[in-house]
Amino acid sequence: MITLGIESTAHTLGVGIADSEDERIITANVIDMYRPLQGGLHPREAANHHAENVASDIEKALTEAKISINDVDLIAFSMGPGLGPCLKTSATAARALSHRLKIPIMGVNHCIAHIEIGRVLQGCDDPALLYASGGNTQIIAFSEGRYRIFGETEDIGIGNMFDKLGRELGLGFYAGPKIEELAREGKEFLDIPYSVKGMDVSFSGVMTAALALYEKGHRLEDVAMSVQETVFAMLTEVTERAMAHTGKNEVLLGGGVVQNQRLREMVQEMAEARGAEMFVPDRRLCMDNGAMIAWLGHIMYDSGVRMEISETAVRQRFRTDEVEVTWR
Numbered sequence: 480m481i482t483l484g485i486e487s488t489a490h491t492l493g494v495g496i497a498d499s500e501d502e503r504i505i506t507a508n509v510i511d512m513y514r515p516l517q518g519g520l521h522p523r524e525a526a527n528h529h530a531e532n533v534a535s536d537i538e539k540a541l542t543e544a545k546i547s548i549n550d551v552d553l554i555a556f557s558m559g560p561g562l563g564p565c566l567k568t569s570a571t572a573a574r575a576l577s578h579r580l581k582i583p584i585m586g587v588n589h590c591i592a593h594i595e596i597g598r599v600l601q602g603c604d605d606p607a608l609l610y611a612s613g614g615n616t617q618i619i620a621f622s623e624g625r626y627r628i629f630g631e632t633e634d635i636g637i638g639n640m641f642d643k644l645g646r647e648l649g650l651g652f653y654a655g656p657k658i659e660e661l662a663r664e665g666k667e668f669l670d671i672p673y674s675v676k677g678m679d680v681s682f683s684g685v686m687t688a689a690l691a692l693y694e695k696g697h698r699l700e701d702v703a704m705s706v707q708e709t710v711f712a713m714l715t716e717v718t719e720r721a722m723a724h725t726g727k728n729e730v731l732l733g734g735g736v737v738q739n740q741r742l743r744e745m746v747q748e749m750a751e752a753r754g755a756e757m758f759v760p761d762r763r764l765c766m767d768n769g770a771m772i773a774w775l776g777h778i779m780y781d782s783g784v785r786m787e788i789s790e791t792a793v794r795q796r797f798r799t800d801e802v803e804v805t806w807r
Contacts, residue, residue: 480781481546482553483576484773485533487569488561488589489614490520492529494540495770496551497777506646507543508763508770509536519642519652526564533572540769548605551582555776556588559797561614566793572723574788585776585784586791589767590619590799591626593733595778596771601758607727609718612734612767613638616680616714618721619799621807626799629721631676635758637710638736640682644706647690648699658703659739665704669697678720680713711742715749728755735766782806 480500486493496507513528515521539546554571559566570586577584594608607620607629616632635643638655645654669692689706693699706775722730730750736742743759750757764771782805 480552480777481550482555482773482777483537483551483779484555484769484771484776485537485569485573486557486589486767486769486772487526487529487565488557489565489595490525491569491767492532492536493769493772494533494536494768495768495773496540496544496546497770497773498544499777499781504774505770506545507540508768509540509543510763510766510768511536515652519646521539522562522564525562526568527544529565529568533568537572548576548580551580553583553585553776553780554580554793555585555587555772557589557592557772558791559794560589561795562788563793563795566795570791570793574791577788582786582792583780584788584791585780585786587772587775587779588797588799588802589772590615590617591802592771592775594619594626594731594765597731597733597758597760599774600764601731601760603729603731603756603758605727606729606731606758607722607725607732608731609714609717609737610734611637611714611732611736611742613642615734616682618678618718620721620727621723621804622725625802625804629724629732629797630717633676633679633681636685637682637714638734640686640710640734644686644689648693655736655739658707659741661703662707662741664700665698666706666769667698667701669701669705671702671705671709673713678717680717682710685710688703694697707739707741710743711739713741715745718746718750719753722753722755728753730755730757732757732764734757737765738762778806
């Protein structure tokens with residue numbers, strides 16, 4: 480079965496193709512990121528970018544997979560969570576293709592897609608997911624027929640915090656990689672609020688404190704290092720407690736922020752201390768992508784889930800635990 484997946488929850492437009500009969504499983508994964516000329520991400524401008532490029536990116540994916548559009552058996556798209564204008568782009572394209580080709584359509588949960596692509600390609604069976612991206616920061620694990628959220632941010636996603644901080648520090652937008660690079664040169668650990676509240680975390684106070692330290696004259700490298708060490712320790716702590724609570728001995732990383740090597744080091748050290756194993760997908764499968772949307776659409780359809788076009792309205796606040804997991 481060949482499934483074409485379209486992802487557009489935020490700044491990234493992704494088109495991927497999953498083929499259940501191909502040993503590679505993922506036969507195409509086109510990623511097209513919107514980059515604002517100045518300032519931060521504006522949902523409407525990002526949506527315009529996606530709308531202008533979705534047709535050509537679908538063609539690129541078909542070429543990469545060496546198939547024609549008529550070979551596709553199922554269309555999947557990211558139903559949510561995400562930014563409304565951006566979500567509507569993939570939903571509209573998916574509906575049009577489903578109607579034109581007279582093939583089924585499947586709207587999927589973006590967060591669950593990160594889990595399932597990791598499970599199938601990394602060989603993990605029942606992991607806890609540390610999901611760290613621009614708009615989301617959650618610890619998710621399977622329990623009693625659903626994926627449950629065992630911890631999450633109380634304010635902004637960790638990637639969003641990095642981007643806002645980077646913008647204020649003059650590092651430009653999509654600041655995570657620049658902060659990681661600066662942090663390698665950090666020497667002095669500065670006092671940053673460590674904000675863990677039960678199983679949840681908070682990042683807005685971290686950003687405020689970091690800016691205050693920089694304004695007092697502390698080196699940018701030291702600020703970056705101190706922020707990274709603090710927030711990654713917070714994430715590692717709540718991930719470990721979620722694993723202990725659920726009895727999981729596998730941890731899967733997902734989301735754009737988990738490309739950071741320091742975060743990987745800290746989670747790896749925690750997993751080894753617990754006698755657990757850490758799994759990290761390929762970089763292009765950690766970030767938002769259409770391939771994971773295609774694969775989740777496939778396994779949902781294969782398990783018997785069906786969806787009419789009338790049921791494909793996007794859901795900006797689509798919680799992972801709202802989805803009945805019929806494929807496990």
